[in-house]
Each structure stands twice: as structure tokens, then as C-alpha cells.
Amino acid sequence: MNHLIQMTHVAIQASPDVNQRLVAALIALAIALLIALIGVSNMKSKLKSVRKEQTANQYIREGSMTLQSQRDLFLHSHTEKRPRADKTKQSAN
Amino acid sequence: MALMEYKCPNCGGPLNFDPGAQDMVCPYCDSVVDLKTLQAMDSLLEEEAQIESEDWSYSGADWQADETNAMAVYTCNSCGGEIIGEESLGATSCPFCGNRVVIASKFSGSLRPDLVLPFKLNKDEAKEALKRHYAGKKLLPKVFRDRNHLDEIKGVYVPFWLFDAEADVKADYDATQVKRWSDSHYHYTRTSHYHVHRAGQIGFDQVPVDGSQAIDDTLMESLEPFDLKEAVDFQTAYLAGYFANKYDQDAETCYPRADERIQRSASQAFRNTVKGYQSVTPKREDIALTDNKIKYALLPVYLLSTSWEGESYLFAMNGQTGKFVGDLPMDKKAYWSWFFKIFGIASVLLVALSQLLVR
Numbered sequence: 001m002n003h004l005i006q007m008t009h010v011a012i013q014a015s016p017d018v019n020q021r022l023v024a025a026l027i028a029l030a031i032a033l034l035i036a037l038i039g040v041s042n043m044k045s046k047l048k049s050v051r052k053e054q055t056a057n058q059y060i061r062e063g064s065m066t067l068q069s070q071r072d073l074f075l076h077s078h079t080e081k082r083p084r085a086d087k088t089k090q091s092a093n
Numbered sequence: 094m095a096l097m098e099y100k101c102p103n104c105g106g107p108l109n110f111d112p113g114a115q116d117m118v119c120p121y122c123d124s125v126v127d128l129k130t131l132q133a134m135d136s137l138l139e140e141e142a143q144i145e146s147e148d149w150s151y152s153g154a155d156w157q158a159d160e161t162n163a164m165a166v167y168t169c170n171s172c173g174g175e176i177i178g179e180e181s182l183g184a185t186s187c188p189f190c191g192n193r194v195v196i197a198s199k200f201s202g203s204l205r206p207d208l209v210l211p212f213k214l215n216k217d218e219a220k221e222a223l224k225r226h227y228a229g230k231k232l233l234p235k236v237f238r239d240r241n242h243l244d245e246i247k248g249v250y251v252p253f254w255l256f257d258a259e260a261d262v263k264a265d266y267d268a269t270q271v272k273r274w275s276d277s278h279y280h281y282t283r284t285s286h287y288h289v290h291r292a293g294q295i296g297f298d299q300v301p302v303d304g305s306q307a308i309d310d311t312l313m314e315s316l317e318p319f320d321l322k323e324a325v326d327f328q329t330a331y332l333a334g335y336f337a338n339k340y341d342q343d344a345e346t347c348y349p350r351a352d353e354r355i356q357r358s359a360s361q362a363f364r365n366t367v368k369g370y371q372s373v374t375p376k377r378e379d380i381a382l383t384d385n386k387i388k389y390a391l392l393p394v395y396l397l398s399t400s401w402e403g404e405s406y407l408f409a410m411n412g413q414t415g416k417f418v419g420d421l422p423m424d425k426k427a428y429w430s431w432f433f434k435i436f437g438i439a440s441v442l443l444v445a446l447s448q449l450l451v452r
Contacts, residue, residue, distance in 0.1 A: 017451075024447035032439035039435045040428055043232045049418040053314040055361060056300045056354035064259075064296030065362055070289075072268075077285035084278060 099195075099333045102126065109334030112212040112412070117330055128330050167196060181305070184250065184329075184337035195329045195337075204339055208324040208390040209250065209331045212412040216246055219395040219410045222417040226408065231431060234424040237401050245398045248412060250337035250391035251308055254344045255299040255321070256351040257386040260359040263292045265377045268370035287370065291363045297355050299388070302347040304340030308396075309407075310350070315418040316411040319392050323413065327391070337391060344387045356380045 099108040101119035108126060111118035117126040165180050169187040178185060184195045227238050266289040274281050299321050303313040325331075359380050367373045393412025398405060401422070408419030 021448060021451050024451045025444050028443035028447040029440055032436055032443050035439045036432050036436035040232075040432045043230075043431060044423060044428065046230055047232060047421040047423055049226075050309075050312055050315045050420050052311050053317055053354060055358040056297055056351070057358050057361070058318045059297045059300045060358060060362070061296035061298050065293065066295075067291060067293040067366060069292040070366070073288045073290075075286045075288055077283055079281055079283040081279040081281045084275065084280060 099126075099330060107333070108330075110211065110331050112215050115211060115213075117333065128328060167194070169194065181307075181338045181341045182336075183339045184332040184335060186336075195332045205389075206252070206327040206391050207388040208255075208321070209327045210319055210321065210324045210390065210392045210413055211331050212248055212335065212393040213323075214395075214410070214412055214415055216248065216395070218415065219246055219248075219397060222410050222415060223397055223408060226417045226419065227421070230421060232423045232427050233421050234427070237422060245396075247396050248335040249308075249394050249396055250332055250335055251313060251394050252304040252338055252340040253301045253313075253390050253392050254304050254340070254347045254351070255301055255388040255390050256297070256344075256348065256355075257299060257384070257388075258297050258351075258355055258382040259384040260295050260297065260355055261293075261379075261381045261383060262295065262359050262363050263290075263377075263379045264360070264363050264375060265290050266364075266367055267374045267376055268367060269372045270369070271371045289367050289370075289373070291366055293363065295359050295362050297358070300351045300354060301390075301392070302350045304342045304344075304347055304389075305338050306341050307338070308394075312407065312409050312418065313394070316394060316409055316416055319411065319413055321390070324390060332391075335393075340389065344389075352382060355382060 099117060100106065101108055101122060101124050103124040104119060104122040106119045106121035108117040108119055110116075114125060116128055118124070119126070165178060165182065167178075172187060182196060187194060227233060268287040268289045270285045270287070272283045272285075301313075301317065301319065303310045360375075360378055364373065364375065395410040395412055397408040397410070397419075399408070400406070404422070406419060406421070408417065410417045
């Protein structure tokens, strides 16, 4: 087992390309896991159809909404700035 | 007598309300009887309102007082059989002769519904809808679909309270606008804060709340919407052939549910008028309901009960629109089988793609 770990470690260090491929494969597996979870969750949700209605939107009388007062008041603003990363690298060099 | 029966003037058979014809039809001789003709019979309801409850009879001294208070016994006019039911029972069939009866006293005087929404679909359509409900459900146990036994299917007029209201809304929000830009040295982010105020009114018509304790409110809400433009003035004739209960939860008890839904809708409607901001946070919302009106209506629902492996499952269909609801069991083996199938296929495709992209 230790020998296997050592060999993997050497292989990864020797070849950055292998490292990249491994990371890409792991990300692909994680996305596949997410897709599978979403898929079965969607299938499971189709079994449930009894749900409480949260709102009464379907019963709003058409054209009944009237806005008698609307005010949008500006209060204050603040500005943040951060140095550009490329400029920071150039300064360091 | 409190029981009303509608008999065919041609052959004497029991008349039922037919959803297809939207009229009273005799199942024996196919005679169609105009509903308006039967309206005269409803004058009995006004007379019944004057009668004391001495037409009640209780079956035997063995019942406890609290049990008899919740039950009622009627005598079928056709066969003399005893019909026992809950106190709120309004329309049923005689268990002995199948005669359709309407218990007029349950819908008389102050108990008279304002509206009834007649059934538009029949029992066969409800059974077909149940089959369609099972279709396409990959996680439904196959044995449930094959061996599921339809125990009972009932067309029921469910008592509903319909609430009208005007919502007066006053709301304040904190809102922000964010602007980003850069120059040769820096990235800038400016956040502007606003106080937003909205006030106004919005109206709601006929928000329904189920007025029967025995029937699950969530199940009834799942069947919405009912198109109440098709509702008609109440006549007992519409109930013939169906079950019906009068309400046993009054409007005051049901109002909080309507209030909750109306408040949430009003809040959403006014929140949606605040546009052009990256974030909007409600700070204060006052919503008062005024001009409240209440109507009492009977709405059509098919209830289907099934059983499988000792468990009961209840399904419901909107008797007007055909919307079908009911929770189904899940096959855990199928769940994991599909999970690994999807994971396997997605893994192979995505890993292959990732290796091509890295190259």
C-alpha cells in the first residue's frame, strides 16, 4: 500500500500533465454525481402532488391593483476600490 | 321529513345529476328532467327551516352521549332502511336500496349554500385519470401499479368558504444599486442605498378554504383552481347521485387560512413593483384586509381510496377540471438503480470529455 502511494506521488510530481488529467477526471465525477442526484430527485418529486398553496395569486381580481403612493429615496453611497491584480504583479517584478 | 329524493316522472327510478348533460337524468329510461322544474321542490327547504330538530332519531341506548351528538340517523323513504351518518352528512345513498337522498335540513335556512359548482366529469373519467396518474412515474413500485386495488370512488360536494377581500398595503424596503467599473490601476464598486416606499390596494375574489374537518385541507388546496364562473345558484337537485356534507368548520375558523394566503400574495405583488435594484429587503409591511365578503359553496371532488400492502392511499380529482392529485409510494431499489445508471453514463461521458479538453 505504501509502495502504491509512493508510486502515485512520484507519477504526479513527475508529470504535471497527469495531475491536470486527474483533477479534470475528479471534477467530471463530481458533476456526474450532481447530475445523478438531480435526476433521481426530479423523479422522486413526481410522486408527490399534494402540496399546500402558499399564495392566493390565482384569485387576484384583474386590474384591481392600484399604487397610491410610491417613493424611491436615495440615502447614501460608498465606493470601494481594489488594485488590479496585473498591476500588482508588475509592481512586484 | 328531512330526506329529499328525486324520482323520474316517467318510470319512478332515482334521478341523478349527470355531469355530461348538466341536467337530471334517469339511468333507467334515459329521461332528462329540467333542473328548473325541480326548483319548486326546494321550497321545502324554507319550510324545513321552521321545523325543530325533533325529526332526529337516535339508534339505541347503547351509544354514549358524545357519540350521538356527532351522528344522525335517517329513515329511507323508499325502503324504510336506516341511514346512519355523521351529523354533517348532507347527501348520500341508502346502503340498502341505493336510493339517492338529500338531507334537506342540512342545506336549509342559514345553512343554505350560496353557490354550487356542478360536476363536469363522471366516475369513469376519474378512474381513467387514476391510471394516467400512475403513468410515467419511474420510481413507483411496479407491484403498486399492478396490484393496487381501487377500494372506493366517491363523488363528493365538499363545503368551501369563499372569501373576498381588499388588501390595503403599506410597505417600506431597503434597496441597493451596484455599479462597477475599472481604470488602469483599480477596480471600483459603488453601492448606493435607497429607501423605497409603496402603498396601495389589491383585490381578491373567492379565495377558497375547505370547511370540512374530515377532508384534508392540503389535499383540497392541491386541486385548485376551481373555475367559479361556472358556479350556479344552489339547488338540491345537483346533489342527487353524489355525497355531500355541510360545513363543520365555520367561516371564522377558516378565515385565518384565507388571510395568510392573501397577505402573502399582496406582499409579493407590491414587492414586484420595486424594480431596478440589485437587492431589495422588506423592512416594514402593513397589510390590512377590508371589505370582507364570504360565500358558502359546494365544490365537486372525486375521492378515490386505494390500499396496498396494508397502507391506504387517498387520491382526489377536481370534478370540474379533472386535475388529479395524490402522493404515491417510492421504490427504494428503483431509486438507487436509477441513481447508479445516471451516474455511470454521466461519468463515462464527462470523464471522456474532460480528458479531451485537458489535451
